[in-house]
Every structure is written in C-alpha cells, then in structure tokens.
Amino acid sequence: MAFPSPALDYVEQRLSPNSPMHINQSSIVISTDEGWAVAEPGYKVTKGRTVLIDVSGKLMFAEVGDGVFKTNDGIIEGDALDDAKVLGVVTFMVKSLD
Template sequence: MAFPSPALDYVEARLTPESIMKVTQSSIVIPTDEGYDVAEPGYKVTKGRTVLLDVNGKLMFADVGYGVFKVNDAIIESDALDDARVLGVVTFMVKSLD
C-alpha cells in the first residue's frame, strides 16, 4: 500500500481569464477599443458603479448617480431614462496589451 504524494497538497488550478473574471453563462463580454469589459446582468445597480446601457439600440457605458446616468460629459436623466435599459453592471475591464 503506497502513501499519497505530499506534492498533491501544493497543486493549484490553472489560471484562466474566465476563472479570474468569474465569467459565467449569463456574463456579457463586450469588446471595446481598449480591450474587453465584462458585465453581469444579475448584479444590483448602485451609485458609483459602471453599467452597460442599451439606449435606443446603442450600447454605452455609464456611471450611476442619484437618479441619473453619467455618460462621458453628458447626463441621461428625466424622460431620456425611458429609452435607457440597463443590461448589466460592469465587473471587470481588461485592457489589451497590444
């Protein structure tokens, strides 16, 4: 009868982008000019987070404020919010190394 190898105590799982960023089947991976972003549809939208918006069929990223979305230097508020749909909360932003 053989003893188990003590080296098995030090074996670690291989790191992959999916395991680091916790990409699941429901995750939305978006290619951007700078790399890739990962958005999760099930996360709670809170102030200070970045979200992925669908505004009249156009995808854009926005920061969440009190009752408004801040996109670059513009603000989406009031009646414009009727056209905005939150697709998910951005959890990771990966920049390309090119």
C-alpha cells in the first residue's frame, strides 16, 4: 500500500485567460490596438459602463451616458443612435506586453 504524496494537496490548475476573465461560449473576444478586450452580450447595459458597439459595420468602444454613447471619435446621439447596436458590455481589457 503506497502512501499518498502530500504534494498533491498543493497542485493547482494551469492559469489561462479563461479562468480569471470568465470567458465562455457567449463571450466576445476581440483584438485591439493595445491588446485584447472581452465583452459579454448578456450583461445589463448601465450608465457609466463601457460597451462594444457596432456603428454601421465599424466596431468601437463607448461609454454609456444619458441617451448617448461617448466614444474617442465623439458623441453618438439622436438619429445616429439608430445605426448603433450594442454587442456587449466590456468586462476585461488586457494590454499586450509587446
């Protein structure tokens, strides 16, 4: 009869991006100029959150305001909101070390 190794009590799973960022099948993972972003389509969109939006086929990040989206390119409001589709709430942004 063999004695079980006490080292087995300290064995951990290998760390991957999926575990701390909770990436699942519905997650949207996209490459950015600075690294990677993870957006979740099922999360509630609330004021102050960053979202991934599709505006006439162009993907961009925007902060949710009072009836507007604030982007690096400016503010999307009024009739322009008809062309904007929220794809998901951004939950993680990871910068590349390259």
